[in-house]
Amino acid sequence: MKAIFKRELQSYFTSMIGCVFVAFMVAITGVYFMVYNLNYGYPYFSYTLQGIVFVFLIAIPILTMRCFSEERKNKTDQLLLTSQVKIYEVVLGKFFSMAAVFLIPVLIYCFFPLIIKLQGEAHFLVDYSSILAFFLLGCVYISIGMFLSALTESQIIAAISTFGVLLILYLANGLTNFLPTTAIGNLIGLIFILTVIVLIIFRITKNWFLSVVLECAGIAAALITYLVKSSLFESLLSNWLGKLYLTSVLDNFSTNYLFDISGLVYYLSVIFVFVFLTIQTLQKRRWS
Amino acid sequence: MIEVKHLVKKYGNHLAVDDLSFTIEPGQIYGFLGPNGAGKSTTMNIMTGYLGATEGQVLINGHDILEEPEAAKACVGYLPEQPPLYLDMTTREYLEFVAGLKKIKKAEREKEIQKVLDLVKLTDMQHRLIKNLSKGYRQRVGLAQAVLGFPEIIILDEPTVGLDPKQIIEIRELIRDLAEKHTVILSSHILAEVQEICDYIMIISHGKLVASDTPDNLEQLVQGAETLRITAKAGKETTATLLSKVDGITSVDYLAGDGKTTSVCITAPQSDTLCEDLFFAFADARCALTQLTTTRISLEDVFLELTQQDAPAEADDSENADTSDAENISANIDEKTSDYVSSDFDVSKDSMDLAADTEEVDENESNI
Structure with a gap:
């Protein structure tokens, strides 16, 4: 060294x-x-x-x-x-x-x-x-x-x-000021980010099954959380970006x-x- | 001692090294021979721990290159195809840096560096920036780097590429000197070089080891076989009858004929009298031989044969080929030389050509 x-x-x-x-x-x-x-x-x-x-x-x-x-x-x-x-x-x-x-x-x-x-x-x-x-x-x-x-x-x-x-x-x-603050807007943004990540995973692993399962599981988890407690999603993305x-x-x-x-x-x-x-x-x- | 066991390296779908296994014994010069892209550099890179193998294992003095990399790498000095030089350093600074990498003790550094500088004759150039050195000197700096600290095993990837003939001779002498105390492995696609300096040759083609033996043994493998090409002023049937009278012909291959002349390729075990027998057989029947050429098989042919199997189907043959199986190799050679002859390309003509020519002349005279 x-x-x-x-x-x-x-x-x-x-x-x-x-x-x-x-x-x-x-x-x-x-x-x-x-x-x-x-x-x-x-x-x-x-x-x-x-x-x-x-x-x-x-x-x-x-x-x-x-x-x-x-x-x-x-x-x-x-x-x-x-x-x-x-x-x-x-x-x-x-x-x-x-x-x-x-x-x-x-x-x-x-x-x-x-x-x-x-x-x-x-x-x-x-x-x-x-x-x-x-x-x-x-x-x-x-x-x-x-x-x-x-x-x-x-x-x-x-x-x-x-x-x-x-x-x-x-x-x-x-x-961060330009990101949506509503719960539904953040949900859509989150799903979009999830899709991008899954596409990257697919490119690396070339595994259709894994990618589809991950995508579906991610969307399902996000939707269920949204239905149970939608307030969690408010300003989520801007909070995340703020951490960067x-x-x-x-x-x-x-x-x-x-x-x-x-x-x-x-x-x-x-x-x-x-x-x-x-x-x-x-x-x-x-x-x- | 290096043991390479079932090495496989894949780049995507491309198989660069295909189930390579060999053992390197200490104190000898080994030569990796193979055409460009045969997998020589990849194998060396895996042996030195630069690349990881897809499958297989490399043991250097009993240390696995992946599991105990430090212990294994300590035994090896490596000169890659392109010398890994920092152009903005002077030769001496660079060697000091390498000595640091190799963890040579501070007290001994000065002495060790001076030793290798003397060895590769770079003492005059030690304070020059590497970027100002010519290709030959850069190669020497790379060599000095590999030799520094005098590791047990020295691996050189195409050490003489791009050098002028005088430098090549110097580097060869240097390698021979090194081999007195070290195991040297070098790669080359130049046959003469390997033949001259190596005690042991390993021919690699398409990532497979197709032959490995001493230069003499490799040549002996094929000495049994000889190919003759004759053109006779006779029809095919006459030629066939005449040839059937000559003893010791293994196989006959009719190449061309127009009714009056016939060209034939003959394979036979090597014998001193075959040429004469053929000549007299045709002379007695008053058929002129317009051509009588012998092709002796040299190490070069072994190399070409073993490395020029482009079609996958043919490559499969060599998969089964036991590398020490003389018959198998010489059988391949027969096949190949006939290819060469049919494409009117004489690989190596030796003095027998001359003899054949004189015989032709004799025969023409006798016809007159």
């Missing part, structure tokens, strides 16, 4: 991607910091952090796109997978190296509250806990990008799909001044899930 971590980190800085990423993150933050904190005199750096979450949409895909797709394209994954290193070590080595690259701008952010302090009042506790949440949010996005990169051979597809997923996550909060809005945890830190431990655990579990999925993807590829 150490060898892979070292190599990846080195390669990020010989290929310029690492430098560009750090420069981009710091530059955008610098602009927002100047406007919000220095010009308008707002004493919370956390507010700036909340404002620059959109930068992840562009920066994270650049960082993660090459991590597995490039290996696969250059067939260097043969070296990693035929060496004595376990697959989880490969995945973790890569994940930590990307997190380490991301840690550089985050460490630079740690100076910003000090600059605010020089100008007068500063709120270190809020600011530094927000920086922690910001770092973990970035790591969540990195794990998503890493997973998508493991799915494809093309860096471009990896980058664009990561961008798409991050965009949906970013917009999730706003989109990962930034809400950062909002708790930065605007509500809450140290949201459950939120941090949520971030860590999402990271764990995607690291796990990446490992499974690599395992599965050997068998297909």
